[in-house]
Amino acid sequence: METNIGIKKGRYGLYGGQYIPETLVPAVQEVEQAYENYKNDPTFQAELKHLMENYAGRPSLLYYAEKMTKDLGGAKIYLKREDLNHTGSHKINNVLGQALLAKKMGKKRVIAETGAGQHGVATATAAALMGLECEIFMGKEDTDRQILNCYRMELLGAKVHPVTTGTMTLKDAVNETMREWACRMDDTLYVLGSVMGPHPFPMIVRDFQKIIGEEIKEQLMKAEGKLPDAVIACVGGGSNAMGSFYEFIPDASVRLIGCEAAGLGVDNPKNAATIANGSVGIFHGMKSLFCQDEYGQIAPVYSISAGLDYPGIGPEHANLNEIGRAQYVPITDEEAVEAFEYLSRTEGIIPAIESAHAVAYAKKIAKNFDKDQIIVVTISGRGDKDVAAIARYRGVEIFD
Amino acid sequence: MNRISKAFENKKAFIAFVTGGDPDIETTEALIPQMAEAGADLIEIGIPFSDPIAEGVVIQAADERALRAGTTTDKLFDMVKRVRKKVDIPLVFMTYINPIYTYGTVRFTEQCVACGIDGIIVPDVPFEEKEEINSACEKAGVELISMIAPTSRERIDMIARQAKGFLYCVSSLGVTGVRSKITTNMKEMIDHVKKVSNIPCAIGFGIATPEQAYEMAAVSDGAIVGSAIVKLIAQNGRNCIEPVCQYIREMKVAVAAAY
Numbered sequence: 246m247e248t249n250i251g252i253k254k255g256r257y258g259l260y261g262g263q264y265i266p267e268t269l270v271p272a273v274q275e276v277e278q279a280y281e282n283y284k285n286d287p288t289f290q291a292e293l294k295h296l297m298e299n300y301a302g303r304p305s306l307l308y309y310a311e312k313m314t315k316d317l318g319g320a321k322i323y324l325k326r327e328d329l330n331h332t333g334s335h336k337i338n339n340v341l342g343q344a345l346l347a348k349k350m351g352k353k354r355v356i357a358e359t360g361a362g363q364h365g366v367a368t369a370t371a372a373a374l375m376g377l378e379c380e381i382f383m384g385k386e387d388t389d390r391q392i393l394n395c396y397r398m399e400l401l402g403a404k405v406h407p408v409t410t411g412t413m414t415l416k417d418a419v420n421e422t423m424r425e426w427a428c429r430m431d432d433t434l435y436v437l438g439s440v441m442g443p444h445p446f447p448m449i450v451r452d453f454q455k456i457i458g459e460e461i462k463e464q465l466m467k468a469e470g471k472l473p474d475a476v477i478a479c480v481g482g483g484s485n486a487m488g489s490f491y492e493f494i495p496d497a498s499v500r501l502i503g504c505e506a507a508g509l510g511v512d513n514p515k516n517a518a519t520i521a522n523g524s525v526g527i528f529h530g531m532k533s534l535f536c537q538d539e540y541g542q543i544a545p546v547y548s549i550s551a552g553l554d555y556p557g558i559g560p561e562h563a564n565l566n567e568i569g570r571a572q573y574v575p576i577t578d579e580e581a582v583e584a585f586e587y588l589s590r591t592e593g594i595i596p597a598i599e600s601a602h603a604v605a606y607a608k609k610i611a612k613n614f615d616k617d618q619i620i621v622v623t624i625s626g627r628g629d630k631d632v633a634a635i636a637r638y639r640g641v642e643i644f645d
Numbered sequence: 646m647n648r649i650s651k652a653f654e655n656k657k658a659f660i661a662f663v664t665g666g667d668p669d670i671e672t673t674e675a676l677i678p679q680m681a682e683a684g685a686d687l688i689e690i691g692i693p694f695s696d697p698i699a700e701g702v703v704i705q706a707a708d709e710r711a712l713r714a715g716t717t718t719d720k721l722f723d724m725v726k727r728v729r730k731k732v733d734i735p736l737v738f739m740t741y742i743n744p745i746y747t748y749g750t751v752r753f754t755e756q757c758v759a760c761g762i763d764g765i766i767v768p769d770v771p772f773e774e775k776e777e778i779n780s781a782c783e784k785a786g787v788e789l790i791s792m793i794a795p796t797s798r799e800r801i802d803m804i805a806r807q808a809k810g811f812l813y814c815v816s817s818l819g820v821t822g823v824r825s826k827i828t829t830n831m832k833e834m835i836d837h838v839k840k841v842s843n844i845p846c847a848i849g850f851g852i853a854t855p856e857q858a859y860e861m862a863a864v865s866d867g868a869i870v871g872s873a874i875v876k877l878i879a880q881n882g883r884n885c886i887e888p889v890c891q892y893i894r895e896m897k898v899a900v901a902a903a904y
Contacts, residue, residue, distance in 0.1 A: 254773070262774055264742055266699045267804075268794035268818060270771045410705055411696060423698050428819035430796070527742045527769075527777070528696065540718050541747030542695040 255444020258567060260560035263443040265530045269423070272430035277445040279350045284452065293345055300374065301330050301337045303456065307464035307621070313591050320474065320614030322607060325461050325623045327485060328596060334626030335457060335485040336367035340436055342453035344371035347434040354378040354433040358422040360387055360415035360481065361552035361599065362394025363626055364438030369403035371436075379403040382421045384414040387551045394630055412545045415481075415555045419529055439482025440559035443530030447559050454488025461621050462492050469619060475500040475610075478623040479602040480573065481517070481553035483562045485625035490571060500572065503562060504602040506548030507575035517546035519558040520566050520573035526557075533560045549578040549638065552599040552626075576602040582638055584608055585628060597626035598635065648735035648763045649687065649788055649810040653845035658686040658811075658867030659858070659900040660847055661874055661893055662739065664707035665690045665724065666716025668882050674724050676878075676886050681732045683890035684897030686867070687811075688732075689766065690725065692718055692740035699741075699768040701822025703872040706879065718748055722760045729761030737764035737790065737810075742777065750778050754785035764788035764810045772804050793838070794818075795829040805842040812838060814865065816850045822872045824851030832864040855899035862903035870896060 254277075255261045265273060283289040297303040306326040314322045327335035340357075347355055355377050359365030365381040372379035381398055385407045388395050395405050411417040419442070426435040437446040440454070458476070465473055476493055478486035480503035493499040508516035516522065523534035526541060536544040536556040548554045565571035576584075581598055584605035589595045596604055600623070607622045614620065628635075636643045652658045661680050665673050677688055693708035693716055700708070725736060738757065745753045745767065757765065765787060770777055775789065782789040788810030793801050795818055805812060814834060816827045835846050848861040849869030858868040877892060878885040 262777075263771065264769045264774050264777075265771060266768045266794070267771050267792045267800075268699075268796050268815060270773070270800070271796045271798070410702075411709075416696065420696050420698050424701075424820050427699070430818075524747070527746050529698075530769075532746075535743075537743070537747065539747070541744040542712065543743070 255448060257561040257564035260531065260533050260563040261444055261447060262532050263530060264527050264532070265443045266427060268427045269430070272426065273443055275350070276434065279346060280445055280449055283346060283349055289345065289349065293342055296341045296345070297338070297456070301341060303330070304460045304464070305329050307461060307468065309468070310592050316591060317608060317611035319612035319616065320618045320620040321616070322611060323465065323473070323619060323621045324594070325457060325489065325621055327457060328594070328600070328624045328627035332367045332370050333629070334363040334367065334597065335454060335488060336364045336438060337370065338456055338488065339438065339450050339453040339484060340364070340367040340371040343434065343436040343449065344375050344377060347377060347436070348375055350434065352377070352432055352434045355436045356380045356382070356422055356425055356433055357436045357438055358415065358418035359383045359438065360418065360554055361550065361630065362387065362391040362398070363552060365398050365403070365405070366394055366401070368436050369398040369401035372403060373401045381405045382408050382418045382425065384408045384412070384418050386413040387415070390634060391551055391630060415551070416543060439484040440487045440561060441482040441529060441531060441557060447531065447561055450484050451487045451491055451561060454484050455491040457485065457488035457623060458490060458492030461489065465619065465621065472496055472499055473621045474498070474614060474618040475502055475620045476623070477502045477504065477603045477607050477620060479504045479553060479599045479625060480558060480562060481506065481555045481599065482557070483559040485623055487559060487561060489623045490565070494570060501565065501570065502606060503571055503573040504576045504606045505573055506550055506553035506602060507577045508547045508549070510577055511575045515547035516575070517548040517554050517556065518575040519556065521575045523558070528557060531560045533557055533563045549581065549634065550598040550602065552597070553602065574606055576605045580605040582635060585631070585635055594624065595628035596624045597628050598631040600625045648733070652686040652735050653811065653866050656686070657862040657900050657904045658845070658847060659684060659893070659897045660687045660689060660867055660869040661685040662689040662691060662869065662871035663878065664693055664704060664711050664875060665721040666693060666711035666714055667707040667875070667878055668710055669714045670716060670720055670724050672883050672885065674728055676889060677728045678731045679886050679890050680893055681734045683893040685734065685893055687735045687737065689737050689739045689869070689871070690721065692721055692738055692744055694741045694744055697741060699820055701820040701872060703875050703879070704821050707875045718744055722756050725760040725762055735763040736761065737766060738762055739766040742767050742770050745778060750781040754781045754787050757787045758785045762787060764790050766790040766792070766813060768792060772800065793834065795834070801834070801837045802841050805838045805844060808842060808844045811845040811847050811866070813869070814846050814848045816848050816852070816861065821850055823853040827851050827857065827861070831861060835865045855895050858896050859899040859903050862900040868900050
């Protein structure tokens with residue numbers, strides 16, 4: 246039997262790895278093996294392609310935002326419309342892949358964490374479609390601020406567990422889902438929602454999301470006959486950004502820019518900007534960058550966006566940052582809310598507050614580009630879920 | 646012979662866990678020598694972590710209490726240094742990899758030895774990742790305690806062969822916490838270990854009653870109790886010493902009877 250001694254699996258430079266309790270190791274290795282078997286299996290890939298095209302609605306549009314382009318007076322702005330996918334975000338790409346994998350592995354039940362509820366809704370959707378039981382763990386703070394998504398998950402047949410431990414947000418939801426998986430793994434797959442956690446999840450999620458960048462490349466070639474000059478996406482754990490970036494990593498001329506949630510500002514303790522403020526640590530199964538104190542206690546983080554409210558970042562992003570291939574910039578709540586309103590008014594597209602972080606940075610830098618240069622902004626999700634929160638931010642009380 | 650091996654010599658070991666700094670450092674400092682006096686053969690001191698993913702609700706709450714009380718890794722090192730002057734039994738740290746990594750693995754393991762810590766248990770470092778910390782442990786001279794679980798099966802051979810100190814045998818799926826019944830065939834698991842190694846095996850997770858402790862010690866080399874003790878600390882706060890010691894005396898009798 247192969248013992249794996251000294252073999253560093255699932256590493257991105259220094260980052261990544263498989264730091265999990267012994268109880269879970271066989272379950273994670275089972276996922277790893279199953280994925281290795283199916284990732285090049287033509288039947289699996291054909292089934293997934295069918296679902297992507299006929300259920301999720303892929304390819305998603307690459308939309309030329311002409312008014313925004315004119316208004317900003319610099320680069321041509323294209324929006325990659327992941328908000329138009331079924332369930333309203335890029336999360337469906339990953340969950341269709343993982344739920345299909347769960348079925349092939351003979352699992353009857355899927356469990357998942359969720360922050361804003363997008364991944365929870367997507368998982369509940371895929372579970373309904375494929376006849377899998379589904380339980381979602383969501384921080385109590387988030388079930389309060391995303392009450393519609395909770396009901397949506399229940400409509401889809403999932404059971405939602407509000408998590409009341411720790412800071413009651415996304416990281417605690419991940420803790421609780423890991424604990425649940427350690428209790429019951431025979432018939433259950435943990436469908437991780439981002440490019441994070443122990444190997445093989447950062448790789449699996451990236452592989453299921455890389456279709457975003459592949460489509461961008463193909464669609465832009467068709468529309469403009471060239472590569473973009475920059476690709477901008479928001480980053481919490483980092484799945485839509487990794488999906489957008491991956492195809493372009495070998496194309497050195499394409500700037501890759503991840504926008505992290507700076508909350509009230511990078512100098513204010515209320516932020517979630519891991520690259521700006523984090524340090525190397527090992528948590529949630531991976532070595533990566535985390536917001537933490539000098540003793541390695543994970544910091545309570547904050548962002549107006551429940552989906553970016555995470556104290557870590559996927560290990561492949563940590564490495565892209567370290568080797569300088571991608572750049573990560575902090576965007577405050579205020580900048581994101583302004584961008585949320587701006588895109589709504591300018592293009593008639595209400596983006597998720599997460600995606601608004603990417604829009605905000607495009608707004609900042611577009612004028613530094615020439616008019617024949619191209620910026621692609623990934624709109625990772627739609628903003629219906631955020632309307633009440635944005636109203637509250639602006640001092641308007643509405644009930645969702 | 647080091648302290649850990651001695652704890653298993655000619656007897657079944659009763660291993661007790663406390664979260665360091667719960668409800669405060671002073672209480673833990675007073676408690677540990679009394680626990681040793683009451684019959685604990687080895688004491689695990691938990692360094693509290695903000696996100697203890699292998700713990701059930703009881704120890705999660707203890708970690709929160711300890712952190713709220715201002716407990717830090719350095720304060721626990723200082724406490725252990727003082728406690729070490731009063732007790733001879735082995736003391737091991739139980740914590741997660743992030744507090745160790747962030748402290749610096751070399752600095753952490755050296756501090757362990759300087760303060761009289763004999764071993765460390767790190768539940769989120771499995772066999773495949775143990776190089777993260779193993780060479781620092783070996784260099785400093787602190788035992789890295791390995792764990793096996795009901796899911797380990799054919800992994801037991803490689804883990805047991807390289808195990809140091811004692812082997813922590815997890816009785817149940819899931820997280821730490823009291824269970825009414827342990828359903829895993831522990832005898833089979835321990836027999837598997839003994840085929841490849843003579844490392845002492847102690848069983849933990851879910852043990853709360855003297856009957857369970859007796860039963861588990863009978864098929865292994867010792868029983869580990871955490872949540873049941875931490876619960877007494879939660880209920881009694883600073884007045885926990887007497888109830889905890891009373892409990893340890895009962896459990897010790899049960900474990901000793903299994904020899």
